[in-house]
Amino acid sequence: MLRNYVGGAWVEAGASETLETRSPAGGAVLAEVPLSTADDIAAATAAAREAFPAWRSTPPQQRARALFALRELVVANQQELAELVTLDMGKTTDDAFAEVGRGIESIEAAGAVPHMLKGENLEGIATGVDIEMVRQPVGVIAAITPFNFPAMIPLWFLPFAVGCGNTFVLKPSEQDPLTSVRLFELIDEAGVFPAGVVNLVHGAHDAVNGLLHDPEVDGISFVGSAKTARYVASTAVAEGKRVQALGGAKNAMVAMPDADPKLLAGGVTGSAFGAAGQRCLAGSLLVLVGTEAEQDATLQTVVDAAGALSVGDGADPATDVCPLVSVASRERVEGEIETALGEGARLVLDGRRGGGEGGAELGPTIIDGAPADSRAVREELFGPVLTVLRTPDLDGALELVNSSRYGNSSILFTSSGGTAREFRHRVQAGMIGVNVGVAAPIAWFPFAGWKDSIDGDLHANGRDAFEFYTRKKVVTSRWA
Ligand code: NAD
Numbered sequence: 098m099l100r101n102y103v104g105g106a107w108v109e110a111g112a113s114e115t116l117e118t119r120s121p122a123g124g125a126v127l128a129e130v131p132l133s134t135a136d137d138i139a140a141a142t143a144a145a146r147e148a149f150p151a152w153r154s155t156p157p158q159q160r161a162r163a164l165f166a167l168r169e170l171v172v173a174n175q176q177e178l179a180e181l182v183t184l185d186m187g188k189t190t191d192d193a194f195a196e197v198g199r200g201i202e203s204i205e206a207a208g209a210v211p212h213m214l215k216g217e218n219l220e221g222i223a224t225g226v227d228i229e230m231v232r233q234p235v236g237v238i239a240a241i242t243p244f245n246f247p248a249m250i251p252l253w254f255l256p257f258a259v260g261c262g263n264t265f266v267l268k269p270s271e272q273d274p275l276t277s278v279r280l281f282e283l284i285d286e287a288g289v290f291p292a293g294v295v296n297l298v299h300g301a302h303d304a305v306n307g308l309l310h311d312p313e314v315d316g317i318s319f320v321g322s323a324k325t326a327r328y329v330a331s332t333a334v335a336e337g338k339r340v341q342a343l344g345g346a347k348n349a350m351v352a353m354p355d356a357d358p359k360l361l362a363g364g365v366t367g368s369a370f371g372a373a374g375q376r377c378l379a380g381s382l383l384v385l386v387g388t389e390a391e392q393d394a395t396l397q398t399v400v401d402a403a404g405a406l407s408v409g410d411g412a413d414p415a416t417d418v419c420p421l422v423s424v425a426s427r428e429r430v431e432g433e434i435e436t437a438l439g440e441g442a443r444l445v446l447d448g449r450r451g452g453g454e455g456g457a458e459l460g461p462t463i464i465d466g467a468p469a470d471s472r473a474v475r476e477e478l479f480g481p482v483l484t485v486l487r488t489p490d491l492d493g494a495l496e497l498v499n500s501s502r503y504g505n506s507s508i509l510f511t512s513s514g515g516t517a518r519e520f521r522h523r524v525q526a527g528m529i530g531v532n533v534g535v536a537a538p539i540a541w542f543p544f545a546g547w548k549d550s551i552d553g554d555l556h557a558n559g560r561d562a563f564e565f566y567t568r569k570k571v572v573t574s575r576w577a
Contacts, residue, residue, distance in 0.1 A: 104144030105292025121187030133300035138307030148293025200252030207256035234262035236315030330552030346505030354387035356510035364534030420457035430480030505546030
C-alpha cells in the first residue's frame with residue numbers, strides 16, 4: 098500500500114478503502130492506493146501550516162537554491178521518472194521523457210523567484226510620503242492533479258508555490274500516483290526542503306473534498322476535467338480560498354488547402370493520436386477548409402499518416418499510439434464511437450481492436466459527418482478519436498471553432514502569413530498553434546485556456562504563477 102508523505106516522513110493513511118493502480122499495458126496491479134480521509138488530509142495540512150512561518154522567512158535566494166537542487170535531482174533521474182510515467186499512465190517512453198523535461202522547465206522558470214518577487218515603489222506621493230508594494234506568500238497551497246501528465250503537472254505547481262514561500266500539499270491522480278511517490282522519495286532522500294514544506298496525500302473524491310473544506314488550505318491549483326474544475330473552483334471560492342482550476346478541452350485543428358502536407362500530416366496525427374488522445378492539448382476536431390475536392394485531399398493525407406501509426410505498449414520504442422489509461426477508459430471511448438455512428442457519423446478510419454492484446458489499446462479513429470450538436474463534435478472524448486468538420490472558408494472555420502464552450506487550444510495549418518494572422522486575432526482560445534500540432538507553451542509563458550477550459554483568472558506557469566502564489570501588500574509611509 099502506498100503511503101502519504103507528511104511533515105517529512107512517510108506515514109500510513111488511516112483510510113480503510115483503497116484502489117488499485119494498474120499498468121495500462123497488460124493490466125498488472127502496480128500498487129494499492131489508499132483513499133485518504135479528511136483526517137489524513139488534516140494531518141498533511143497541519144504539517145504544511147507548521148512549516149510555513151520558517152519557510153516564508155527563508156530568504157528567497159535560499160528557496161531558489163532548493164529549487165536548483167530539485168532541478169538537479171529531476172534531471173539526474175529523468176529516465177527513471179519517465180519509465181514510471183510509462184508504466185503507470187501508459188504513454189510512450191519518449192513522450193514521458195519529454196513530459197519530465199517540461200517539468201524540469203517549470204522548476205527552471207520558478208528559479209527566477211527572487212527576481213519575480215520584487216515589488217514596486219513610488220517616492221514622494223505627498224510631502225514626505227512614499228508608497229511600496231511587496232509580495233508575500235499566500236500560505237498553504239494544495240494541488241490536485243489529473244492522470245494524463247503525472248510528472249509534469251505536479252511540477253507546474255510545486256516549484257512556483259514553494260519558491261514563493263508557500264508550503265504545499267499534492268494530491269495526485271489516484272489512477273497513476275507512482276511518479277509523484279518517486280519524486281517525493283527523491284526529495285526526501287536528498288533533503289531538498291525542510292520537513293512539512295512539501296507533502297503528498299493519496300486519494301480521490303474524499304481527499305479532494307477534505308482539501309476544499311480544510312480551513313488550513315489557503316489556495317488551490319487544480320487540473321482535470323471541466324466538470325470537476327467547476328466543482329472545485331466554486332467550492333473553493335465558497336470556502337474563501339484562492340483558486341485556479343484548469344479544465345477540459347475540445348481543440349480544433351483548421352487545415353487550409355494551402356497547408357504544407359508534411360507539416361499537416363505530422364502535426365494533426367501527433368496531436369490527435371499522441372498519448373492516445375489523452376492530452377488537454379490534443380486536437381480532436383479537424384476542420385477541413387476549401388472545395389470538396391480540396392477537403393477530401395487533405396483528409397486523405399491525414400488518413401494515410403494515421404493508418405501508418407503503430408499501436409502498442411508505450412515501453413516498446415516502435416509504438417506511436419499507447420494504450421488508454423485503463424480498460425474502462427477504452428470501453429468508454431468505444432461507447433462514444435458507437436454513439437457517433439448511431440447518430441449518423443461514418444468511420445473513415447476504425448481503430449477498434451475488439452479488446453486488443455493489452456486490453457486498453459485503441460487505434461487511431463477518424464469520424465466524418467457527425468451532427469453539429471453531437472458529443473463527438475462538442476465534448477472531449479479523451480481518446481484517439483478525430484472528428485472531421487467541413488467548411489468552405491476561414492470565416493466558416495472560425496465560426497465552428499469559436500462556437501465551442503471550450504477554448505483551450507486551437508491550431509491552424511496554412512502557408513499564408515495573412516491567414517495565420519487573421520486566425521490568431523479572431524480565434525477564442527488560450528494556446529494557439531500555427532503549423533504546430535501541440536502548442537504547449539514553455540514554462541516561462543502562461544499555460545491555460547479560455548471559456549470552460551478554465552475557472553479562475555490566472556494560468557499555470559509564467560508570470561501568472563508568481564501572481565497566483567503571492568498576495569500583494571501596499572505600504573504607504575510618512576517619516577517625521
Ligand atoms: P478528473 O477531473 O477525473 O480528475 C482530476 C482530479 O480531480 C484527480 O485528482 C481526481 O482525483 C479528482 N476528482 C475527479 N473527480 C472528482 C470529483 N467528483 N470530486 C472531487 N475530486 C474529483 O480528470 P482526469 O481524467 O484525471 O484528467 C483528464 C482531464 O484533465 C481532461 O479533461 C483534460 O482535458 C484535463 N486536463 C486539462 C489540462 C489543462 O491545462 N487545461 C491539462 C491536463 C489535463
